[in-house]
Amino acid sequence: xxxxxxxxxxxxxxxxxxxxxxxxxxxxxxxxxxxxxxxxxxxxxxxxxxxxxxxxxxxxxxxxxxxxxxxxxxxxxxxxxxxxxxxxxx
Amino acid sequence: xxxxxxxxxxxxxxxxxxxxxxxxxxxxxxxxxxxxxxxxxxxxxxxxxxxxxxxxxxxxxxxxxxxxxxxxxxxxxxxxxxxxxxxxxx
DNA sequence: GCGATCCAATGCTGTCTCGGTATCGGGTTC
DNA sequence: GAACCCGATACCGAGACAGCATTGGATCGC
Numbered sequence: 001x002x003x004x005x006x007x008x009x010x011x012x013x014x015x016x017x018x019x020x021x022x023x024x025x026x027x028x029x030x031x032x033x034x035x036x037x038x039x040x041x042x043x044x045x046x047x048x049x050x051x052x053x054x055x056x057x058x059x060x061x062x063x064x065x066x067x068x069x070x071x072x073x074x075x076x077x078x079x080x081x082x083x084x085x086x087x088x089x090x
Numbered sequence: 091x092x093x094x095x096x097x098x099x100x101x102x103x104x105x106x107x108x109x110x111x112x113x114x115x116x117x118x119x120x121x122x123x124x125x126x127x128x129x130x131x132x133x134x135x136x137x138x139x140x141x142x143x144x145x146x147x148x149x150x151x152x153x154x155x156x157x158x159x160x161x162x163x164x165x166x167x168x169x170x171x172x173x174x175x176x177x178x179x180x
Numbered sequence: 181g182c183g184a185t186c187c188a189a190t191g192c193t194g195t196c197t198c199g200g201t202a203t204c205g206g207g208t209t210c
Numbered sequence: 211g212a213a214c215c216c217g218a219t220a221c222c223g224a225g226a227c228a229g230c231a232t233t234g235g236a237t238c239g240c
Contacts, residue, residue, distance in 0.1 A: 031229075033188055033189060070164055107216085127218080209215100
């Protein structure tokens with residue numbers, strides 16, 4: 001599990017498209033595709049249904065998505081709170 | 091930022107000792123020391139005070155610690171919830 | 181039906197990250 | 211002041227990872 005992979009997952013879930021998400025993340029399609037496969041492998045579950053039009057979130061994917069967003073948000077908060085107030089940031 | 095580094099940080103904070111935390115994580119002392127330095131660099135703040143006895147958490151470190159624990163807990167929950175119920179895990 | 185098109189997945193390669201070993205430098209203890 | 215304990219750094223080799231090129235499957239247009 002890695003924060004990078006979680007970010008990739010969220011981007012693909014939001015775009016419904018590996019290629020499009022890749023551009024958004026300044027990556028190319030193959031590594032992003034592998035991120036999703038790695039996550040699915042680690043979780044032991046398919047997160048997306050592969051359709052000719054792109055990637056469609058499966059129920060397990062929706063569950064993971066909500067947690068993924070929370071995790072990323074927590075990380076942002078942690079960074080902000082730590083570097084910000086107590087340290088003479090602003 | 092990486093989950094591995096966050097785990098390292100929590101271990102060092104709990105042990106008050108890089109070497110001891112390293113053993114706990116099945117790592118050696120140098121990489122663990124680098125994890126902490128990398129985090130401090132990324133956050134732009136010292137998280138620990140280096141003493142002759144080990145590592146003492148600074149205020150910024152305590153702030154980050156509480157968030158770090160929450161992040162790791164969220165990840166665990168995400169994994170459990172995703173692989174577990176909705177998917178026929180059991 | 182067949183070529184064109186769009187999608188994700190895979191094979192391969194170069195690079196960069198990361199962990200381990202060895203060593204250093206500072207500070208304390210006796 | 212020599213031994214000891216601590217984290218930090220230099221260096222090196224292995225593994226991870228991104229990118230390029232290509233494949234394979236499904237749909238669309240003619």
